[in-house]
Amino acid sequence: MSATIRIYDYAANVGVDITDVDSIVFRTTNADSTNQDLSVGSLIIPLSGTAYSYEKVLRMHVDWSVGATEKVSNLQAFCLSSAADTTGVGFSVGTAEEWAAPIATDSQKATLNFLAKDTRDPILLTPADQKYGLGAGDHIQIADLGAIGDFIVLQMDVLSTATVGDFQNTYGFLRFYIRYDIEEN
Amino acid sequence: MRPNRRYKWVFTFAGEKEGLLDVTLEEGHKDLKFIKDSKLCSLIIATLVDTEVYDPFAPHSEIEGVVHSVLLAPSTLQRVFSRVEQDITNGKTRVIPAFSYENRETNEVSHCFAFMDRVVTTADKNYHREEWAMALSK
Numbered sequence: 001m002s003a004t005i006r007i008y009d010y011a012a013n014v015g016v017d018i019t020d021v022d023s024i025v026f027r028t029t030n031a032d033s034t035n036q037d038l039s040v041g042s043l044i045i046p047l048s049g050t051a052y053s054y055e056k057v058l059r060m061h062v063d064w065s066v067g068a069t070e071k072v073s074n075l076q077a078f079c080l081s082s083a084a085d086t087t088g089v090g091f092s093v094g095t096a097e098e099w100a101a102p103i104a105t106d107s108q109k110a111t112l113n114f115l116a117k118d119t120r121d122p123i124l125l126t127p128a129d130q131k132y133g134l135g136a137g138d139h140i141q142i143a144d145l146g147a148i149g150d151f152i153v154l155q156m157d158v159l160s161t162a163t164v165g166d167f168q169n170t171y172g173f174l175r176f177y178i179r180y181d182i183e184e185n
Numbered sequence: 186m187r188p189n190r191r192y193k194w195v196f197t198f199a200g201e202k203e204g205l206l207d208v209t210l211e212e213g214h215k216d217l218k219f220i221k222d223s224k225l226c227s228l229i230i231a232t233l234v235d236t237e238v239y240d241p242f243a244p245h246s247e248i249e250g251v252v253h254s255v256l257l258a259p260s261t262l263q264r265v266f267s268r269v270e271q272d273i274t275n276g277k278t279r280v281i282p283a284f285s286y287e288n289r290e291t292n293e294v295s296h297c298f299a300f301m302d303r304v305v306t307t308a309d310k311n312y313h314r315e316e317w318a319m320a321l322s323k
Contacts, residue, residue, distance in 0.1 A: 007271075022276070023274055024274065073266075076311070119312075120313075174274070175273075177273065178271045178273060179270050179271075179313075180268075181268055182269060184212075
């Protein structure tokens, strides 16, 4: 009688459940970054210009239990970070209605500053006035697949002025949240 | 998974006309939709209870297991929900009992979010409180 939102990585056109991974890893050599090994495909600080990671394409899935009687609505994503100065490093975010293969050049989908998409200005993944559930009713029935809302597209870029190291230990913590509401039918 | 089912809202509605009795209903009750949509009664108290202690058959004056009790100006209950926040980067999830209501005199809509140590009533529907340790849910 319940629903859970799970996070899927869409490096390919079939999502892989990454709900339980420790972190989201950006890579330059392989679009599939569900591997948590940080030594594989790290971003290299360029001598000039900008180095881009592969786009990270995520989508939420609703995991319904048998007989679920709840509705999910207001699906959002936002970021919290303690990094005051991120000179040389950028995180971009955007949404897409359709899946496309991740690219490792300047993304045309991830165009917003992810660090600015905080709790007061979240990324809206579903229309605020629509509710999703199973069966008939005043809500929108979702497909058996369970995918819900737009794709989230993330990309990391590095300039020559970046500081060597992983982001968290160099600049400050960065947390990525999914937020949604659940209510009874 | 809906991990915060230990906590539940109980709403008290006051009759708008003489002779109408107060009504107290818990979240999920089959009559809650009818009562909240009725023009004849207003929401005046929202009580968050611990269902491990709460007795639904006790009279309102004897509600046990009260975590928070919120007195409201006469209002219309709009929505009862749980706000779920999942931190993808560390796997933590918290569930915040919440409801939305409209003040019948001013027509202002507010959102009430319950945490372990306080209740926050705000017009900001995206209200977020950072401290994980203070969340009610596990």
